[in-house]
Amino acid sequence: MKAIMIPTPGGPDALLWADVSEPTPGPDEVVIDIRASAVNRADLLQRQGHYPPPAGASPYPGLECAGVIGAVGTGVTGWSVGEPVCALLSGGGYAEQVAVPAGQLLPVPAGVELIEAAALPEVACTVWSNVVRLARLGAGETLLVHGGGSGIGTFAVQLGAALGATVLATARAGKHDRLRELGATTVIDYTGQDFVEATMAATDGRGADVILDIVGGSYLGRNVAALATGGRLVVIGMQGGRRGELDLGALLAKRASVAATALRSRPAAEKAAIVRGVREEVWPLIVSGAIRPVVDRRLPMARAAEAHRIVESGAHFGKVLLTVD
Structure with missing residues (x-):
């Protein structure tokens, strides 16, 4: 088969579409014949040599895919060869085939095209596990989503709105109208507005009950300032650095909490539990149309370098997909 290799870490041109050995399913695994994968920020970090696979x-890079089951390993039940699926991966999505634990498989939601389903597993599992399971977002609360135009952001905006929350998002001005269409009531231009002031204005001074943050260190202090009493900040990215200053007095005064999580490094059993929760609680919202995959564009897998440049630029809205003929 062919896969995207990274012989030497570096820029987008470090990605090489080359012949590699085909995978075989181990016990409790299936092999997927991939039709599409999606580009995530973690893939860019892996390409640069900063985020090796577990x-x-x-x-090979690629944390999610959609395709058809091509082989089934021993011990697998409930799945069969020829079945269309999408999957959460620990790596290997930038390829023609991948072996994945059966516990990380999801059916393609009714009404979603197979290729577009590749845009769902990573964002659905990340957002649900953090916003719902960890931060316990409830109806009537306020959710602030940083990076609203990203794959994570566009999904989080839709999920928050579907759960009955008031959703605020930060994004470049050119993405505001589309975020409102997805369910955001207030969109903040982070290039020219103070998101703390904008959040307080939008909530009559209360602040956000839950903040989903992909920026990290440089936003830490301001995120705490933007929290409501009893608020929950969940950090899932470090685009703004690893370190920030935390005012514990401000956190104590608000009786607030800060958590930071990663999905890729979790044990298979934890990933399987998250996938089950997503299938039970999120997939019905996709089938009903309350949430839809948001795809910026599709490119052939061999043009992965071009896809990485697009994601690095931040000009995309939603997910950039890589397709396999």
Whole structure:
């Protein structure tokens, strides 16, 4: 088969579409014949040499895919060869085939095209596990989503709105109208507005009950300032650095909490539990049309370098997909 290799870490041109050995399913695994994968920020970090895959995972980038089951390993029940699926991966999505634990498989939601389903597993699992399971967002609360135009952001805006929350998002001005269409009531231009002031103005001074943050260190202090009493900040990215100053007095005064999580490095059993929760609670919202995959564009897998440049620029809205003929 062919896969995207990274012989030497570096810029987008470090990605090489080359012949590699085909995977075989281990116990409790299936092999997927991939039709599409999606580009995530973690893939860019892996390409640069900053985010190696977990032990035992495929060395190729790609944290989600959609395709058709091509082989089934021993011990697998409930799935069969020829079945269309999408999957959460620890790596290997930038390829023609990938082996994945059966617990990380999801059916393609009714009404969603197979290729577009590749835009769902990573964002659905990340957003649901953090916003719903960890931060316990409830109806009537306020959710602030940083990076609203990203794959994570566009999904989080839709999920928050579907759960009955008031959704605020930060994004460049050119993305505001589309975010409102997805359910955001207030969109903040982070290039020219103070998101703390804008959040307080939009909530009559209360602040956000839950903040989903992909920026990290440089936003830490301001995120705490933007929280409501009893608010929950969840950090899932470090685009703004690893370190920030935390005013514990401000956190104590608000009786607030800060959590930071990663999905890729979790054990298979934890990922399987998250996938089950997503299938039970999120998939019905996709089938009903309350949430839809948001795809900026599709490119052939061999043009992964071009896809990485697009995502690095931040000009995309939603997910950039890589397709396999």
